[in-house]
Amino acid sequence: MASFGLMQRTVHCPQPLVEERSSLVAGCSGRGLPVIQRQRRGVCSATNGVQRGRVLRRTAASPDVVSFVDPNDIRKPAAAAAGPTVDKVGVLLLNLGGPEKLEDVKPFLYNLFADPEIIRLPAAAQFLQPLLATIISTLRAPKSAEGYEAIGGGSPLRRITDEQAEALAQSLRAKGQPANVYVGMRYWHPYTEEALEHIKADGVTRLVILPLYPQFSISTSGSSLRLLESLFKSDRALKSLRHTVIPSWYQRRGYVSAMADLIVEELRKFRDVPSVELFFSAHGVPKSYVEEAGDPYKEEMEECVRLIMAEVKQRGFANTHTLAYQSRVGPAEWLKPYTDESIKELGQRGVKSLLAVPISFVSEHIETLEEIDMEYRELAEESGIRNWGRVPALNTNTAFINDLADAVMEALPYVGCLAGPTDSLVPLGDLEMLLQAYDRERRTLPSPVVMWEWGWTKSAETWNGRIAMIAIIIILALEAASGQSILKNLFLAE
Ligand SMILES: C=CC1=C(C)c2cc3[nH]c(cc4nc(cc5[nH]c(cc1n2)c(C)c5CCC(=O)O)C(CCC(=O)O)=C4C)c(C)c3C=C
Numbered sequence: 143m144a145s146f147g148l149m150q151r152t153v154h155c156p157q158p159l160v161e162e163r164s165s166l167v168a169g170c171s172g173r174g175l176p177v178i179q180r181q182r183r184g185v186c187s188a189t190n191g192v193q194r195g196r197v198l199r200r201t202a203a204s205p206d207v208v209s210f211v212d213p214n215d216i217r218k219p220a221a222a223a224a225g226p227t228v229d230k231v232g233v234l235l236l237n238l239g240g241p242e243k244l245e246d247v248k249p250f251l252y253n254l255f256a257d258p259e260i261i262r263l264p265a266a267a268q269f270l271q272p273l274l275a276t277i278i279s280t281l282r283a284p285k286s287a288e289g290y291e292a293i294g295g296g297s298p299l300r301r302i303t304d305e306q307a308e309a310l311a312q313s314l315r316a317k318g319q320p321a322n323v324y325v326g327m328r329y330w331h332p333y334t335e336e337a338l339e340h341i342k343a344d345g346v347t348r349l350v351i352l353p354l355y356p357q358f359s360i361s362t363s364g365s366s367l368r369l370l371e372s373l374f375k376s377d378r379a380l381k382s383l384r385h386t387v388i389p390s391w392y393q394r395r396g397y398v399s400a401m402a403d404l405i406v407e408e409l410r411k412f413r414d415v416p417s418v419e420l421f422f423s424a425h426g427v428p429k430s431y432v433e434e435a436g437d438p439y440k441e442e443m444e445e446c447v448r449l450i451m452a453e454v455k456q457r458g459f460a461n462t463h464t465l466a467y468q469s470r471v472g473p474a475e476w477l478k479p480y481t482d483e484s485i486k487e488l489g490q491r492g493v494k495s496l497l498a499v500p501i502s503f504v505s506e507h508i509e510t511l512e513e514i515d516m517e518y519r520e521l522a523e524e525s526g527i528r529n530w531g532r533v534p535a536l537n538t539n540t541a542f543i544n545d546l547a548d549a550v551m552e553a554l555p556y557v558g559c560l561a562g563p564t565d566s567l568v569p570l571g572d573l574e575m576l577l578q579a580y581d582r583e584r585r586t587l588p589s590p591v592v593m594w595e596w597g598w599t600k601s602a603e604t605w606n607g608r609i610a611m612i613a614i615i616i617i618l619a620l621e622a623a624s625g626q627s628i629l630k631n632l633f634l635a636e
């Protein structure tokens with residue numbers, strides 16, 4: 143596995159470092175300042191206490207959170223740096239976005255497949271990305287549209303995310319921390335760019351960036367953060383906006399407990415509760431993201447499930463569980479076990495009752511409403527599973543939203559602590575650091591959709607790109623001539 147230094151070795155953390163906590167509580171004064179947090183509970187992921195010159199330290203807000211601090215990166219505390227300006231707090235919720243009407247499906251898919259974090263081509267072939275995105279979105283659109291039609295003609299994601307934003311603003315107000323909450327979607331309206339325009343127009347002075355994905359993945363939070371980084375770099379006003387990022391929060395007690403509440407509530411609806419298999423279905427990612435680029439997603443997912451199961455057990459339920467990965471797109475290998483294969487296998491093993499728990503996402507969306515509720519439910523029935531249940535997404539669950547509000551308040555003291563004349567999104571290279579932790583070399587990833595990686599030298603890479611381009615032109619020409627879709631079977635394999 144390449145370039146995944148932060149996650150490679152773990153050391154057990156001693157008890158909270160009390161002296162350091164107090165200096166950090168006081169609004170980032172002291173020697174070094176807390177920045178992006180690679181969070182672990184009980185166990186910290188660290189090499190040996192120092193990571194590329196950065197000191198690992200517990201944060202004030204969360205004693206079980208470890209921050210990376212570069213002792214050379216000392217800037218003024220946020221309060222002092224703010225001067226006399228009126229403090230206006232903003233929270234930017236990052237999400238994926240979804241087509242609201244059937245006509246939106248194709249352009250939405252184009253945006254998704256044009257994202258280099260979804261299909262990362264070799265350098266020499268990057269100019270092909272728009273062409274590929276056009277081809278793939280055109281081929282995928284009918285199948286996707288069928289799914290969106292089955293759930294009422296569009297994605298509920300925008301509505302639910304807006305409701306979450308409103309609920310979060312209310313919760314923050316109730317906790318004595320008023321804030322404007324903005325929604326920035328990656329692939330559909332309201333786009334991240336639009337949210338940033340509002341943030342500037344409203345005169346926000348401190349911004350907390352909160353991806354609505356509990357676990358970090360290159361393809362989700364990573365993609366949104368990379369986009370933000372480039373937008374911040376190219377805008378003078380944004381460059382000086384003090385901000386911090388909460389990269390993932392799957393291990394927060396409030397989130398884990400809210401998930402356990404929902405699971406237990408659904409479990410109790412079964413007649414024979416102990417026999418129910420808890421079936422965590424996570425969104426998949428290509429295996430190469432994890433194994434070649436060091437995406438922490440799989441590790442965070444497994445830990446998340448472990449924490450939720452521990453909480454469920456503590457509440458007196460000793461049910462067995464399975465974690466599987468759904469929604470594979472294209473022919474490349476994704477994280478295993480696949481949800482469909484797992485369901486069949488459970489059926490063969492004689493499981494008769496199954497409670498599906500969607501785990502990668504906190505809103506209802508096409509993959510819960512169509513894939514799980516319709517496709518997997520049918521498959522479960524065919525596999526002999528007679529009793530089926532599904533845990534709802536958290537949406538605006540009060541305990542969950544209150545926990546997000548706590549996360550924002552815990553992050554606020556760190557906003558802008560290290561902001562200085564730097565180009566990086568989070569103070570002084572910490573987005574860089576976060577992204578480098580899994581993706582230092584920005585290696586070419588075998589695309590989830592098409593693959594032609596067989597070179598390993600610069601010139602081979604160039605030739606791969608050229609050959610790929612020629613191949614695509616030939617395929618397009620053949621398609622045009624024959625009127626038949628040659629690529630279709632590839633992309634619609636799932
Ligand atoms: C092709 C690669 C894809 C990767 C990698 C991927 C990762 C990933 N996605 C989510 C959450 C969502 N995905 C949604 C839609 C969606 N995602 C892909 C492809 C990849 N996702 C496609 C092609 C689509 C469109 C729908 C379809 O055709 O299947 C959505 C939006 C759902 C909605 O209601 O509109 C979400 C949410 C996660 C969490 C994730 C990796 C961890």
Ligand SMILES: [Fe+2]
Nearest residue numbers: 238361425469
């Ligand atoms: Fe997806």
